[in-house]
Amino acid sequence: MITTITLNPSVDRRYVVQDFQVGNLFRTHQFEATAGGKGLNVARVIKQFGEDVLTTGFIGGKNGEFILEQLTEQGIKNDFIQITGETRNCIAILSKDVVQTEILESGPKVTSEQIELFLQKYERILQDSSVLVASGSLPEGVPESMYYELIIRAKKKGKPFILDTSGSALREGLNASPFLIKPNKSELELLMNRPIESEEEIIKAAKEISQNGVEFVVVSLGSDGAIIIHKDLGYKVKIPKIEVKNPVGSGDSMVAGLAIGLYKNYGIEDMLKLGVACGTANAMEIGTGQIRKANVESMFKNVKVEKI
Numbered sequence: 001m002i003t004t005i006t007l008n009p010s011v012d013r014r015y016v017v018q019d020f021q022v023g024n025l026f027r028t029h030q031f032e033a034t035a036g037g038k039g040l041n042v043a044r045v046i047k048q049f050g051e052d053v054l055t056t057g058f059i060g061g062k063n064g065e066f067i068l069e070q071l072t073e074q075g076i077k078n079d080f081i082q083i084t085g086e087t088r089n090c091i092a093i094l095s096k097d098v099v100q101t102e103i104l105e106s107g108p109k110v111t112s113e114q115i116e117l118f119l120q121k122y123e124r125i126l127q128d129s130s131v132l133v134a135s136g137s138l139p140e141g142v143p144e145s146m147y148y149e150l151i152i153r154a155k156k157k158g159k160p161f162i163l164d165t166s167g168s169a170l171r172e173g174l175n176a177s178p179f180l181i182k183p184n185k186s187e188l189e190l191l192m193n194r195p196i197e198s199e200e201e202i203i204k205a206a207k208e209i210s211q212n213g214v215e216f217v218v219v220s221l222g223s224d225g226a227i228i229i230h231k232d233l234g235y236k237v238k239i240p241k242i243e244v245k246n247p248v249g250s251g252d253s254m255v256a257g258l259a260i261g262l263y264k265n266y267g268i269e270d271m272l273k274l275g276v277a278c279g280t281a282n283a284m285e286i287g288t289g290q291i292r293k294a295n296v297e298s299m300f301k302n303v304k305v306e307k308i
């Protein structure tokens, strides 16, 4: 089983307001609420691909109930720690077809007792998981070293850990050398604290990270595919032109594909292809963290991996 960890999940509320402007009043019939947070997007894609997935993290209040109901409806296993605070809302306003304005609540505060309960649950979950994926930000109250702790515990049990986060949570997590990280270009720049433009600069930065024991540094580059460093090998994955509907959640979908490839013991190139294929298949859908398996399969045949 693959387990995705979402410590700060959200109800993602999406409104379509074509002519949205700051300071005006708008009405819309086009809106939806979905179980969100990057780890839940990853889980949804794994499930749509037909693989077994468990979701865990902290959850609370009416929003928490909504999320658990949605996950159960979608056949996604869930085993969260209940907290007293209310799980957050994240609001996205889609205007002029593609422009997106986002408002992200910071989320509830988690207590040290709740963290301890989660760590106990995590030890049990580790027994039954083959691959762990942790995505997104840390809620208030959770120390920056949380991902470090989770990675070390997974390593002790010989389980590969994929970390997809940014800023100081990523920096701290890297001290435990996760198996795989998937920064996009701006996350890489933030991590390295320098502008990164050219392919050479991407490769140089990824090599620096990989030298600290991260097996796979997967730098996702939107429509330009991805550049990957694995030990002293480099790969570039190129994608065919597609009709983009909504690239939001493509990074999460890519992480899902990489986790599935790892879980199913794919060879390196096939694992990378599956990651990129899932990312691109998501960009072909309106929904966030949505893929069609048929699109993933056709992308898998059409993406090209070359050694660099």
Ligand code: ADP
Pocket (backbone or CB within 6 Å): 183, 184, 220, 221, 222, 223, 224, 225, 226, 239, 242, 244, 247, 248, 249, 250, 251, 252, 254, 275, 276, 277, 278, 279, 280, 283
């Ligand atoms: P993130 O969502 O984390 O910023 P990216 O935007 O780099 O991640 O997207 C991850 C992957 O999704 C890319 O490597 C690519 O395979 C796919 N993807 C994203 N945007 C597009 C796009 N506009 N066209 C085709 N594929 C895309």
